Amino acid sequence: MIKTASLSVSLVCAVLASGCDSSSKTASSSSSSSSSSSSSTSSGSLALENVYVAFPPPVSHTQEATVKVRGAVTDSSGITDIQVNGVSASTEDNWMQWIAEVPLVDGENLLVVLYLTDTNEAHPVTTLQINK
Numbered sequence: 001m002i003k004t005a006s007l008s009v010s011l012v013c014a015v016l017a018s019g020c021d022s023s024s025k026t027a028s029s030s031s032s033s034s035s036s037s038s039s040s041t042s043s044g045s046l047a048l049e050n051v052y053v054a055f056p057p058p059v060s061h062t063q064e065a066t067v068k069v070r071g072a073v074t075d076s077s078g079i080t081d082i083q084v085n086g087v088s089a090s091t092e093d094n095w096m097q098w099i100a101e102v103p104l105v106d107g108e109n110l111l112v113v114l115y116l117t118d119t120n121e122a123h124p125v126t127t128l129q130i131n132k
Helices: 009-016
Strands: 046-048 049-053 059-061 066-073 079-084 097-103 110-119 121-132
Touching: 009 121, 046 097, 049 121, 066 110, 079 097
Parallel strands: 059 121
Antiparallel strands: 046 049, 049 066, 066 097, 079 110, 110 121
């Protein structure tokens, strides 16, 4: 199980595309599946331009062999791939929601999230730290 920080309801709703109200509510989440500078919100979500990482939080712990990194994109124009440590994410809606299942090793795992454009440029989004 991965121990997580609170995620804002607005981000969870955006990722799930449920369109719920984005008032200042928060929701806790625990799961075993799971400009040019990046920023971190108080809820632990990370973003670069329009690419967001919803799960896991920037620093987390797990006993699992893999982690499912999930996120969303607000404008997918020009994005051809999203990768986490070289693992291509899957999407069914042109990157509006994406997920990548990444293998973990014992100890500290640094997961680099990036997106590729139609001009073959790689744009780093963030680096996550998962301790196993």
